[in-house]
Amino acid sequence: MIEPRTLKGFRDFLPAAMIPRERLIDTARRVYRSYGFAPIDTPALEYTEILLGKGGAETDKQMFRFHDSGGRDVAMRFDLTVPLARFVAQHAAELGMPFKRYHIATVWRGENTQRGRYREFMQCDFDTIGTRSIASDIETTLVVHELFLAIGFTDFEIHINNRKVLTGLLDKLGLGDKATLVLRALDKLAKIGAAKVGEEIVATTGATSAQVDAVLGFATLAGTNDAILDGVAKAVAGNARGEEGAADLRAVLSACAAAGVPADRLKLDVAIARGLDYYTGTIYETFLTKLSSIGSVCSGGRYDNLAGLYTKQELPGVGASLGLDRLLTAMEELGMLPKAATPAEALVAYFDAERLHDYLALAALVRKSGIGVEVYPEPKKLGQQLKYADHRGFRVALIAGSNELAAGQCQVKDLKSGTSEAVALADVPAAIARLLAEG
RNA sequence: GUGGCUGUAGCUCAGUUGGUUAGAGCGCCAGAUUGUGGUUCUGGAAGUCGGGGGUUCAAGUCCCCUCAGCCACCCCA
Numbered sequence: 001m002i003e004p005r006t007l008k009g010f011r012d013f014l015p016a017a018m019i020p021r022e023r024l025i026d027t028a029r030r031v032y033r034s035y036g037f038a039p040i041d042t043p044a045l046e047y048t049e050i051l052l053g054k055g056g057a058e059t060d061k062q063m064f065r066f067h068d069s070g071g072r073d074v075a076m077r078f079d080l081t082v083p084l085a086r087f088v089a090q091h092a093a094e095l096g097m098p099f100k101r102y103h104i105a106t107v108w109r110g111e112n113t114q115r116g117r118y119r120e121f122m123q124c125d126f127d128t129i130g131t132r133s134i135a136s137d138i139e140t141t142l143v144v145h146e147l148f149l150a151i152g153f154t155d156f157e158i159h160i161n162n163r164k165v166l167t168g169l170l171d172k173l174g175l176g177d178k179a180t181l182v183l184r185a186l187d188k189l190a191k192i193g194a195a196k197v198g199e200e201i202v203a204t205t206g207a208t209s210a211q212v213d214a215v216l217g218f219a220t221l222a223g224t225n226d227a228i229l230d231g232v233a234k235a236v237a238g239n240a241r242g243e244e245g246a247a248d249l250r251a252v253l254s255a256c257a258a259a260g261v262p263a264d265r266l267k268l269d270v271a272i273a274r275g276l277d278y279y280t281g282t283i284y285e286t287f288l289t290k291l292s293s294i295g296s297v298c299s300g301g302r303y304d305n306l307a308g309l310y311t312k313q314e315l316p317g318v319g320a321s322l323g324l325d326r327l328l329t330a331m332e333e334l335g336m337l338p339k340a341a342t343p344a345e346a347l348v349a350y351f352d353a354e355r356l357h358d359y360l361a362l363a364a365l366v367r368k369s370g371i372g373v374e375v376y377p378e379p380k381k382l383g384q385q386l387k388y389a390d391h392r393g394f395r396v397a398l399i400a401g402s403n404e405l406a407a408g409q410c411q412v413k414d415l416k417s418g419t420s421e422a423v424a425l426a427d428v429p430a431a432i433a434r435l436l437a438e439g
Numbered sequence: 440g441u442g443g444c445u446g447u448a449g450c451u452c453a454g455u456u457g458g459u460u461a462g463a464g465c466g467c468c469a470g471a472u473u474g475u476g477g478u479u480c481u482g483g484a485a486g487u488c489g490g491g492g493g494u495u496c497a498a499g500u501c502c503c504c505u506c507a508g509c510c511a512c513c514c515c516a
Binding site: 114117184297321324349383384389391401416 | 440441510
């Protein structure tokens with residue numbers, strides 16, 4: 001016998017896990033669509049040359065790569081942004097600009113696993129391509145904010161920054177050519193503290209202590225967003241790019257405030273840098289305040305030239321990616337996942353062995369109103385059927401023996417309270433809807 | 440990829456300094472005089488002690504390898 005098992009970092013999803021997963025996907029889809037983002041899909045497998053070298057040496061190492069039986073050098077996508085770049089380069093003429101798309105799909109990374117980190121996981125990306133307008137940076141922020149509200153979070157923080165202020169500052173300090181190294185160190189600020197970040201910068205770039213002090217002084221600016229912004233503006237004064245970044249940040253923050261995003265949910269955080277090199281403007285990371293240890297659950301940013309490797313056409317854009325599986329791990333730990341193992345709300349008991357046709361008709365009637373119903377497949381004892389309904393997490397049971405059917409009725413049993421009422425068959429959908437509205 | 444910790448029934452774990460037929464709780468299945476679950480009672484199924492090799496008269500218990508999980512580094516969703 002072959003031992004049934006799954007690969008490291010790859011998982012099966014049982015109904016209890018898959019139901020909230022699908023619900024989350026539905027929510028993301030609904031929010032994205034409401035802003036006019038259109039769905040696309042791309043292949044899981046691409047020519048390796050398409051994917052290689054786009055996310056840095058680290059992502060190259062993490063790529064699942066092999067030769068197919070035709071001898072082609074192929075690799076599995078490790079994010080949705082690089083395939084998007086190829087996609088727009090290939091189809092720009094048909095798409096028209098600006099182009100807004102969302103893409104919910106699985107990606108693969110052969111890195112070491114950890115809590116909330118898998119080798120196969122799903123991302124829910126949305127991007128606006130073909131415009132440099134700050135309006136799109138603002139909209140991106142609003143979408144992320146609305147997305148988390150729609151999922152059911154209230155305690156979260158969108159951290160926002162702008163690469164231009166960082167690179168502007170580094171230019172000004174004469175560290176411009178070491179930007180990547182400095183940003184990588186800065187990214188760890190929250191985790192290891194300013195002193196160690198300073199040490200790392202010195203070690204990797206040979207910066208002077210004056211340079212390090214300036215960087216750290218900047219990165220540890222604190223206070224309200226406005227106060228930090230003033231500090232940022234002062235620090236980058238005189239550097240055109242830095243000033244531009246500060247102005248962009250100011251525009252995003254003020255627009256979001258005007259749009260009703262509470263101040264405590266949008267936090268200017270000049271230390272976040274994002275690992276990926278292609279970001280050039282606004283940067284986003286989203287943290288759950290009750291579970292910040294799990295890391296960012298939705299990240300993104302603006303890039304000047306997404307598809308430069310595939311086309312001469314310059315395609316700027318901005319977007320973000322919801323880390324569905326990491327978020328689900330977090331929600332599970334926070335006890336936010338219901339444990340129902342059925343997607344249907346109601347169970348019709350197969351009570352009287354002779355009345356299957358009536359049960360099927362009842363189920364069809366309820367389904368027609370948009371409520372999910374399952375008919376128990378065997379005429380077992382009622383107690384057993386109710387036990388099944390209870391364990392699976394059905395909200396209501398529909399019980400009709402020959403007595404009820406003779407009267408054209410059915411018992412609608414509330415499995416949460418245990419009470420039941422006799423209802424005319426035609427009114428059953430409405431009765432269930434009332435119970436569902438209660439929660 | 441590197442380092443540390445862990446791995447006993449579906450789940451959470453107990454298993455004395457290596458020594459008779461490996462246990463518990465929860466869950467699961469079936470019953471408790473033929474139409475009502477979540478409580479209770481009774482009974483039942485279920486473990487090659489992650490896998491492989493070694494040391495020993497004897498290994499769940501010691502050693503090595505391997506696989507998987509967790510943590511740190513790295514990176515990131």
